[in-house]
Amino acid sequence: MYIFLKNKLVFTVFLILVSLFSETPVYSKGKGPWNLDQLFEAPSFQKTEKAAQDGMTGILYESIPVNNNKVQVFAYYSAPEGEVPEEGWPAVVCVHGGGGTAFYEWVQKWNDHGYAAISMDLEGHYPIREVQGNKKSPRLSTENPGLSRVGTFEDFEKPIEQQWYYHAVAQVILAHSLLRSFPEVNPDKIGITGISWGGILTSTVMGIDPRFKFAIPVYGCGFLPGSDGYQGERIRSGKQSEVVNAYYDGSAYFRNAKIPTFWLNGTTDRHFPMPCTQQSYQAIKGKSTIRYQLGMIHGHKPGWNPEEIYAFANSVVKNGKPLVKFKELKSKGKEAYVSFKASKQVKTVDLVYTSDSGKWSKRKWQNSQASISGPKIRAQIPAGATCVFFTAIDKDNMMVSSDYLDL
Template identity: 40%
Template structure:
């Protein structure tokens, strides 16, 4: 049986160059608005224009607060509120935890990171502590009008974080408020704006190195990170965890998308789908995920990585759990930030070379590697979490240790490689598909 290699393809058509893409988006946005359509096409250019008019690149007014001292957990962290965008015609405020490394001297500047939580999450002080312990200033933004406290049961039966008087919108399902509400009142628009305003606030603090601000988001925060970095070039690095683009091709989100009206589906696909924004990113990016994540499956995750045109790397953990705690645990996240900001140890990439006729799979490595593992699966029919299992195969090293190889099982449908260095850091290749002919 002969084989050929098929990589994930974004589209059948060649990619549109950025200036042409921008002109087309602007032209279509003007046409749609002129026709008064409720599902106007904004796209990245139009969204960026609306956010600019709203002032998200300006420093918001803010106040530190001592109201939540019982919940901050660590002495180097404090709470603050900044002024958000108006929602339904009323003023909003956004709560954040803000932390600096212990021992920060007066006049000293440090790199910083903006932390973007996912669904069911909030601004977590322990997430900030992970970064301040490594020398970074950090700000974690509460994106649904929350303040610190214990979750309480809502009238809907959900357990929600406590809110405050000047709250903004909450996320409702998978973009269920699009079309129903105008763009400026949609949760995703406010979440994007809140993160960008938090970045503008960070840049105003004298202790922050304004050229060394990164961003990392988990789950929905990863989705937001991919969108924000497509329209905001102020970030030195990005680390989206789980969250990716091409959500309409995952089993979970494609189902949720079909529950929306046709007009809502169109609005999402034309205005908020992260794959519209990913090719516009410029900062170095580490994409993080697990092999069998329920929300963000490897087909869409891989296409997201391939759509990115900037310096990029992968960390794919076998059976990584989904959540805010496991999403901030990998040491590779912090090593990547150090690689970009502090000129730390170079990140590696296993590079596909060839698949021989005898099913011998060959990769090249560009650094000192202690271990290499091939992951394969034999069922990618729908990319459902429970319908495919990744098998692990130890790879062989050549004498030079610059080449690794393994025999690809004849029933393999997809595979990727992890290489591990002397510090135990994992570096992944993109997933490749195998099609039999």
């Protein structure tokens, strides 16, 4: 039987009927299962002295309930010292990774670069531990904690409103709405950055919340199911992959992502292999900048330390000079080449290559000589190389990469 959807009324009736007779709920295409009208309203909040840190404001803000139970999210917030700019401070939402929490150090890092920032705990904790002898105790739960992460999307068979990632996305968007409500913050100059699981969340949220002006996912990205990293290996094919791909993975929303985005990853990251990053930055509609670092350590501090992160943000919302911009990497015969554009002098260029194949995290990478020829960078492809990319370092020691070319 064929159903011809001739007008919006018929289409609406069709969706209602499908939702009534299907186990999988039907949601607005491209927006996912979240009530964005609700999440775009600033949440109620209260200040707290628990987990107090000098210069930080501790906040408990209200999120969507779990099983009709109240949920409050702990966060650190701070703005830079000094006079507030006439238009308000630019700002950033900081999304932690697995095992992380609200980090006052991360907020301070952005403050030092001239940004207000908020960092929240997405698993119902204060960033403090109870003292239990010499043992490392769990973090102290908030009074209304909500849900904690269950492995790698391992709660996928529960109703979606009872899944951790659904609530984590909501809590990130609400943190953005809260930040926008502060009078010292410029709501038109707010970005988002996340590390590891926070990078996954950033990849999702950047395609759902169009109010952000830039995004900086570190390690985490989209296109996880089926990848050969830790995440992909634990997302089983079948219903689990279907749930992740339909509602959570950034690839479901990248077509909406039109903001400048800076992707950072290591060449041998065991959680997020390079192809996931490459697919992600090729899928979004906004401009992408990439930074593949040889042997980049996986962690929160290594993920927020690169100065390129702050230079990128400055180039979007503070009229800073942009990082080096590459076009598509190409090869001809035994030569690899790429066109580039730089606002500052480029002092070092390299070809980075591997002669290995198989699992991405096991590949060994090394540098080879490259040279600048007008608006292009060129290099001879080493014999036996299976994959190559270029890096460029400008006079301020800011390093970025081209995309990689699989040979």
